[in-house]
Amino acid sequence: MSTALLIAAALLLPLAGAVGIALMSRRPNLREAVTLTTAVMLFACVATLASPVADGQRPQLLLFELLPSLPVAFRIEPLGMLFALIASGLWIINSLYSIGYMRGNAEKHQTRFYVCFALAIAAAIAIAFSANLFTLFLFYEVLTLITYPLVTHAGTDKARQGGRMYLGILMGTSIVFLLPAVIYVWHAAGTTEFAIGGILPPGIDKATVAILLALFMFGIGKAALMPFHRWLPAAMVAPTPVSALLHAVAVVKAGVFSVVKIVVYVFGLDILAGTTNWLVAIACFTILAASLVALHADNLKRRLAYSTVSQLSYVVLAAALVAPISIVGAALHIATHAVAKITLFFTAGAIYTAAHKTEVSQLDGIGRRMPWTMTAFTIGALSLIGIPPAAGFVSKWFIVSSAVEGGHHAVVAVLILSTLLNAAYFLPIVHAAFFKPLSADDAAHPHGEAPWQMVLALTATAAGTIALFFFSAPLLRLSQQLVPGLS
Amino acid sequence: MSLATHLPALQVVLPLASAPLAVLLRHGGLAFAVVTAGAWAALAAAIMLWLRVGEVGVISYHIGSWAPPWGIEYRVDRLASFVLVLVAGMAAVVLPWSRAVVEREIPRDRHYLYYAMFGLCVAGLLGIVITGDAFNIFVFLEISSLSTYVLIALGRDRRALAAAYRYLIMGTIGATFIVIGIGFLYLTTGTLNLVDMAQRLRGVENSRPVLAALAFLTVGISLKLALFPLHQWLPNAYTHAPSAVTAFLAATATKVSVYVLIRFYFSVFGESLVFERLPLPQIMLGLSLLAMFVASFIAILQDNLKRLFAYSSVGQIGYITLGLSFDSVHGLAASIMHLFNHGITKGAIFLLIGGMVAAGARKGGGVPAPTFDRLAGLSGRMPLTSFGIVVGGLSLIGVPGTAGFVSKWYLIIAAMEQGQWWLVGAILLSSLLAVVYVWRFVEAAYFRPAPAEAASMARDEAPLAQLLPAWLLVGAVIWFGLDTSFTAGSALEAARGLIGSLK
Numbered sequence: 008m009s010t011a012l013l014i015a016a017a018l019l020l021p022l023a024g025a026v027g028i029a030l031m032s033r034r035p036n037l038r039e040a041v042t043l044t045t046a047v048m049l050f051a052c053v054a055t056l057a058s059p060v061a062d063g064q065r066p067q068l069l070l071f072e073l074l075p076s077l078p079v080a081f082r083i084e085p086l087g088m089l090f091a092l093i094a095s096g097l098w099i100i101n102s103l104y105s106i107g108y109m110r111g112n113a114e115k116h117q118t119r120f121y122v123c124f125a126l127a128i129a130a131a132i133a134i135a136f137s138a139n140l141f142t143l144f145l146f147y148e149v150l151t152l153i154t155y156p157l158v159t160h161a162g163t164d165k166a167r168q169g170g171r172m173y174l175g176i177l178m179g180t181s182i183v184f185l186l187p188a189v190i191y192v193w194h195a196a197g198t199t200e201f202a203i204g205g206i207l208p209p210g211i212d213k214a215t216v217a218i219l220l221a222l223f224m225f226g227i228g229k230a231a232l233m234p235f236h237r238w239l240p241a242a243m244v245a246p247t248p249v250s251a252l253l254h255a256v257a258v259v260k261a262g263v264f265s266v267v268k269i270v271v272y273v274f275g276l277d278i279l280a281g282t283t284n285w286l287v288a289i290a291c292f293t294i295l296a297a298s299l300v301a302l303h304a305d306n307l308k309r310r311l312a313y314s315t316v317s318q319l320s321y322v323v324l325a326a327a328l329v330a331p332i333s334i335v336g337a338a339l340h341i342a343t344h345a346v347a348k349i350t351l352f353f354t355a356g357a358i359y360t361a362a363h364k365t366e367v368s369q370l371d372g373i374g375r376r377m378p379w380t381m382t383a384f385t386i387g388a389l390s391l392i393g394i395p396p397a398a399g400f401v402s403k404w405f406i407v408s409s410a411v412e413g414g415h416h417a418v419v420a421v422l423i424l425s426t427l428l429n430a431a432y433f434l435p436i437v438h439a440a441f442f443k444p445l446s447a448d449d450a451a452h453p454h455g456e457a458p459w460q461m462v463l464a465l466t467a468t469a470a471g472t473i474a475l476f477f478f479s480a481p482l483l484r485l486s487q488q489l490v491p492g493l494s
Numbered sequence: 495m496s497l498a499t500h501l502p503a504l505q506v507v508l509p510l511a512s513a514p515l516a517v518l519l520r521h522g523g524l525a526f527a528v529v530t531a532g533a534w535a536a537l538a539a540a541i542m543l544w545l546r547v548g549e550v551g552v553i554s555y556h557i558g559s560w561a562p563p564w565g566i567e568y569r570v571d572r573l574a575s576f577v578l579v580l581v582a583g584m585a586a587v588v589l590p591w592s593r594a595v596v597e598r599e600i601p602r603d604r605h606y607l608y609y610a611m612f613g614l615c616v617a618g619l620l621g622i623v624i625t626g627d628a629f630n631i632f633v634f635l636e637i638s639s640l641s642t643y644v645l646i647a648l649g650r651d652r653r654a655l656a657a658a659y660r661y662l663i664m665g666t667i668g669a670t671f672i673v674i675g676i677g678f679l680y681l682t683t684g685t686l687n688l689v690d691m692a693q694r695l696r697g698v699e700n701s702r703p704v705l706a707a708l709a710f711l712t713v714g715i716s717l718k719l720a721l722f723p724l725h726q727w728l729p730n731a732y733t734h735a736p737s738a739v740t741a742f743l744a745a746t747a748t749k750v751s752v753y754v755l756i757r758f759y760f761s762v763f764g765e766s767l768v769f770e771r772l773p774l775p776q777i778m779l780g781l782s783l784l785a786m787f788v789a790s791f792i793a794i795l796q797d798n799l800k801r802l803f804a805y806s807s808v809g810q811i812g813y814i815t816l817g818l819s820f821d822s823v824h825g826l827a828a829s830i831m832h833l834f835n836h837g838i839t840k841g842a843i844f845l846l847i848g849g850m851v852a853a854g855a856r857k858g859g860g861v862p863a864p865t866f867d868r869l870a871g872l873s874g875r876m877p878l879t880s881f882g883i884v885v886g887g888l889s890l891i892g893v894p895g896t897a898g899f900v901s902k903w904y905l906i907i908a909a910m911e912q913g914q915w916w917l918v919g920a921i922l923l924s925s926l927l928a929v930v931y932v933w934r935f936v937e938a939a940y941f942r943p944a945p946a947e948a949a950s951m952a953r954d955e956a957p958l959a960q961l962l963p964a965w966l967l968v969g970a971v972i973w974f975g976l977d978t979s980f981t982a983g984s985a986l987e988a989a990r991g992l993i994g995s996l997k
Binding site: 071073074079141144145148149152159162166167171174175178179182183186187190191194 | 888894895903906910911918922923925929933937941976
């Protein structure tokens with residue numbers, strides 16, 4: 008099969024899956040089978056494309072031109088491949104988990120849930136493969152809109168308010184900041200086609216570059232840079248599988264992916280040198296401030312959400328350091344944080360389903376009742392703190408070493424402080440779960456692990472978190488192609 | 495003599511002839527058939543004209559073979575052919591839709607009158623666009639306006655009469671201003687042919703009668719196109735008119751007025767007179783901004799969905815006039831594009847709301863107003879209708895993939911070219927107001943539980959005869975958001991032809 012055809016297949020498969028899911032709305036088992044089959048086929052499709060991309064090919068597909076020199080087109084480069092692999096691979100596991108969760112909690116409107124989920128994945132893949140800024144923007148907005156019904160799935164007042172915040176910030180920032188930046192690039196450069204080294208016209212003055220960078224960075228609300236991060240905790244009203252795949256992987260990673268992509272392919276590292284200090288500062292602030300909020304959050308999903316805000320800024324920080332090695336670190340962190348954070352969300356959902364607990368303070372002694380779940384939690388937490396043998400160590404290594412090489416001592420200090428904060432808000436949970444006794448009330452209400460689909464899913468991602476530490480070579484190989492000098 | 499050479503005449507004559515025929519037939523069904531056939535024929539003629547302009551350039555047609563400037567000339571350029579397609583297309587879609595709704599909203603013995611008036615209105619609007627004669631513009635304007643007053647007054651709601659009366663007063667003032675303006679021009683140039691008039695105006699641009707003509711025409715046309723703050727007639731007229739009339743007017747009437755303004759500014763006075771020697775661009779820019787913010791804000795506060803989208807129209811007209819005020823190719827192109835894109839968007843929205851109102855009327859006695867209370871749980875009862883309104887709303891916001899996005903794209907480029915960065919910000923911020931009013935609908939339709947007496951969540955979708963035309967327009971909103979060769983292509987070509995054509 009030609010590569011262009013494979014790209015088309017990767018984009019159409021989730022769409023076809025959505026149609027299939029909708030048709031099977033009255034037969035839940037078949038419907039879930041459609042989801043799983045689609046997910047597996049999509050991953051196979053993306054994985055088939057991976058090796059040509061790693062070998063230096065850049066498969067492409069032109070759909071049509073919206074306006075002259077403004078095409079909707081796809082072209083796979085290493086970073087997009089990485090993102091697509093993560094999103095499609097974790098979709099398989101997440102679907103398994105969703106089945107356990109949605110049935111275990113007897114959620115309503117399950118068909119709508121699976122349909123929107125498949126469409127959201129299609130949008131994420133389209134973002135990953137986009138060949139130009141306009142295509143990226145188009146599907147960025149699509150992703151916002153299609154995840155809205157997922158965030159407000161419960162249909163309650165709380166969900167509606169969370170949805171308002173979600174849509175208000177994501178759409179507001181993308182319309183007010185991102186859109187003019189995209190239009191400016193098209194107008195100034197005559198194209199929005201991504202290219203190594205950037206596409207901005209030579210001789211563009213520093214002030215314009217700085218303003219443009221600010222428009223992009225704050226316009227990509229999905230990267231949750233402060234002060235535009237509030238949508239992410241608000242989105243936690245969604246069912247946990249949504250929080251897990253979309254608000255730890257697909258949506259937020261679409262944000263930081265866009266950040267890295269724009270830094271590398273629209274600006275180019277050379278043009279940005281010396282203009283990104285303010286961005287470094289804001290990213291550092293976001294890392295620390297979000298960690299502090301996480302430290303005080305008693306709701307487990309809220310704590311995880313703020314941890315995500317903090318970790319996303321690792322990627323922005325790495326991109327803002329504009330050194331070749333930091334870009335590699337940014338790309339790797341997109342992958343390593345994804346597997347670790349989805350594991351943590353999986354465990355939060357498993358705890359909710361099995362024990363109906365949502366707060367950190369309720370978790371005393373739960374490790375003995377749910378050993379698999381809490382072991383997975385521990386692995387995910389270790390990865391986020393950055394302790395080997397968990398994947399998070401690898402990406403953090405690259406980010407820290409680029410900060411050291413660049414002589415950014417303050418950044419190094421922030422990274423160390425953040426590591427301590429991460430440990431401070433994750434390790435007490437692990438300690439309480441395994442070493443504190445059960446409360447009297449809990450002892451009277453026995454429960455075991457969550458449904459097997461959920462346990463299987465979280466075990467798989469926890470194993471993946473460790474596997475990525477030992478087998479990081481393929482990821483590294485893809486990431487290094489982002490910066491010509493390194494590969 | 496082939497039929498093709500007479501296309502410009504047929505364009506107006508076919509719908510015009512359908513109106514008296516409908517009266518003679520005195521039968522609702524037959525009148526419907528005749529007028530609809532007239533509208534479809536007009537659409538076919540409009541499309542053929544659009545294609546022909548692409549082949550041969552400007553088409554000049556001499557009525558009765560009297561050469562201009564003595565005889566009346568019909569003149570079809572890119573801009574005219576583009577607007578003709580919009581007007582005829584909307585008529586062709588709205589008429590079949592209205593068949594079932596008219597049964598409910600208008601007393602049976604007046605059906606044939608409704609169709610006759612509709613035919614007249616279509617003919618009038620098409621005539622305004624196609625004619626190259628200043629007095630002819632006035633005549634067709636009166637034909638379309640008078641029929642519009644009747645159409646609005648046909649609404650079952652008693653307030654429709656008051657709304658129609660108000661529009662009658664305001665519209666007549668506007669028409670009077672226009673005819674005075676045309677009179678001044680005739681006085682100065684001694685001709686009514688627009689091309690001839692433009693040539694004869696060279697050299698006397700600064701004379702008082704010409705400036706007075708410009709002022710009278712600007713105010714008069716601004717009244718008809720509902721430029722803020724001359725929009726007072728619009729919200730009531732849109733709210734209380736029969737649904738089909740609202741949809742057709744929202745999509746075409748104000749748009750044709752914009753066309754007349756563009757025609758006078760760029761083909762008669764010339765932009766150097768309009769934009770360089772008078773502070774008109776500043777005034778128009780200010781009023782456009784007020785429309786974009788104040789009218790959109792008022793829209794947020796409305797409790798009646800029809801009225802909400804009526805105020806939204808006033809706000810969106812602000813975008814159109816804003817583009818005009820830039821006096822640049824991209825600005826003018828954005829205006830022309832938005833005229834079309836907003837037309838189909840609002841047409842779609844009002845047709846869907848009409849379907850919703852009709853469903854309410856099926857159950858109860860009168861015609862219920864689409865208030866937010868009644869919208870509760872709409873997504874369960876009418877999923878396709880609700881979703882269609884959401885798609886239309888996204889186009890009003892300017893989300894990529896919808897028609898509204900394309901015009902906004904060019905509008906922002908035009909603002910950037912002027913170096914007016916604060917304007918870029920203003921355009922974008924005002925579209926956030928659209929997010930708010932569209933999301934008020936979303937939250938009411940999708941989150942508020944259906945009232946208990948509304949027979950729970952039973953499906954009660956509008957019949958296919960209404961869904962199909964409405965969704966045809968919703969489909970067009972998405973189609974023209976992705977394939978812009980017709981809209982952006984025509985608008986850019988028209989704008990390039992107009993800017994600097996009189997230098």
